[in-house]
Amino acid sequence: MAPLRRLCLWLLLALLPPPPAAPAPAPLRRPDWAACRGLSRELSRLLGTVREPHPVLEGMQLLEEEPQNWPPRIRCSDACDPLTLESNHTRCLHRIRQALQHYRDLLGSDIFRDQPQPQLETTMEQLLRHVQDGHGRPPRYPLAPTKVWEQPLQRHLALKRLRSFAAVMSRVFNHSAR
Template sequence: MAPLRRLLLCLCLPLLLPPPAAPAPAPGPRIDWVACRSLSRELSRLVATLKEPHRVLEETQLSEEDPKNWPPRIRCSDACDPSTLDTNNTRCLQRILQGLQHYRDLLGSDIFTARRLPRLEATLDQLLGLVQQEHGRPPRHSLAPSETWTHPLLQRLALQRLQSFAAIMSRVFTHSASTR
């Protein structure tokens, strides 16, 4: 009888003991949210203050028909909404990093050879540096050379899209900075 009692105790004892403590959650990205908020606001301000060198393009709305060629955008599926950001911001930060790298590559491409924007590039580099600390550097993409006559049009399109991206990104960083 004693072996049976011992066996029952061994089987039931785990049920009587409190469950083991859950492992500590892995630390999330150590992003300097306040610095990212500040830099994203500066980026938005810089893009908004750029003057169009070709006046005729100021009233032009450009769009691409092929969605495969669209630059990275922050979408609903990227989990950048406030409730998700508070619990898991990894996917959102990866999308932001992808977009920042894309626009940095664009500013360094032949499209902007004749119109360098050093302050914009420097701000993008600083923001990239902050976000890359935890997520590493995404692969750089070489952009195919474009025809010189298209550069003003492509610059306009790139800067319009960067302005939209920066506005949404700034909202993400503003929310995250205020909750930390």
């Protein structure tokens, strides 16, 4: 009796329609790497034209504060290497997005009040739109005011770090745009 029951169940299962296939995962939206490369190059070019209003700051090396106070920067763990970018670029773009938001907020803060950088802000905003990947418009976070005497030093440090970040970011976009 048991073998007959198994045969009936097997025939019944064979006649049933197959279960619906699981929906395919949504493909990762690939950013426009060529546009990102062009904008990152423009950002680097614009950074090269920014001059210190106080020439003594040009050659000055400021000591870095504690690492927990550093702005977002691309690290090895961010998977921005060429091999990882081919298959999964989300972590790398997340880090780039964080840093771009940070520097955009810095450019809009009081440390650049005496030396506004509208072209830098515009280029950074355009680049930020390209790496958003469906996250909507990034909010602006107002920064705490700085003392007037600190502003030139803070501006110098911010531009130095932004130049360094822009160089690494350009390498990421240059590779990805190939």
